[in-house]
Amino acid sequence: MQSVPIIAIDGPSGSGKGVITQMLATELGFHILDSGALYRLIGLAARKRGVDFDDETALATLARELDVQFIPTGDQQNPLRILLEGEDVSAEIRTDAAGVDASRVAPLGRVRAAIGELQRSFAVAPGLVADGRDMGTVVFTDAVVKIYLTASAQARAERRYNQLKDKDIGVSLHALFKSIQDRDERDMNREIAPLKPAEDAFVIDSTAMGIDEVFQTVRAIVQKALGEEKE
Ligand code: DC
Helix, strand or coil: CCCCCEEEEECCCCCCHHHHHHHHHHHHCCEEEEHHHHHHHHHHHHHHHCCCCCCHHHHHHHHHCCCEEEEECCCCCCCEEEEECCEECCCHHHCHHHHHHHHHHCCCHHHHHHCHHHHHCCCCCCCEEEEECCHHHHHCCCCCEEEEEECCHHHHHHHHHHHHHHCCCCCCHHHHHHHHHHHHHHHHHCCCCCCCCCCCCEEEECCCCCHHHHHHHHHHHHHHHHHHHHC
8 A cells, every 4th residue: 555645637638627727636635746837837948048949958857856836726617826946937837838838848868867856756645646747657656546547539629718708819720629639649749758649548538528527437436446545
């Protein structure tokens, strides 16, 4: 039995894993690791310092020395304030440009290795819900539960479209679909830590499910596994 229970939630962009991670962590009182935010922070730090995106050595050094703080806010919509070198970058790392920069640094093996220890340091009592692409396959291979949450690219594009429409941000469904397909292509076909379900993951396809149904499904899996762990 492991001392700190870890729940790994992996999946492609727009699969809803961020929301499910938050709902689960709130219910269990566990910590959250948003590993995508780390790649976004490395991209942002590189931009701010003028580091060349082709210079893997410099990016790995920057990743190793990343001065970042995650401060819980208690607000479920925006659960964390994220500080980079003391500056609040919570909104800045969520922009599309930051996502593109993140996807440029994420395939680099030395960058990924540089934040291995930082990611594992989030595993403290009473437990951790870790959200990403390689949580169950690379970073937390000993996770007590591994979930792979997916949905068709069309469904994910439509969800994103509806979110943006509600915020009055004009964007076409087709452009979102294309961007999701491109991101899948990059995340799934890279050499190092490609996005795929761990062999022992529960795969949930949420294409035809609402968020509550997904949460109930995940919750049942997690409660069973945590119950078995205690026995
Ligand atoms: O989940 P997100 O959109 O915040 O992720 C940003 C980028 O980081 C995305 O291109 C994939 C990459 N990423 C990764 O390679 N490994 C992770 N564990 C999390 C994210």
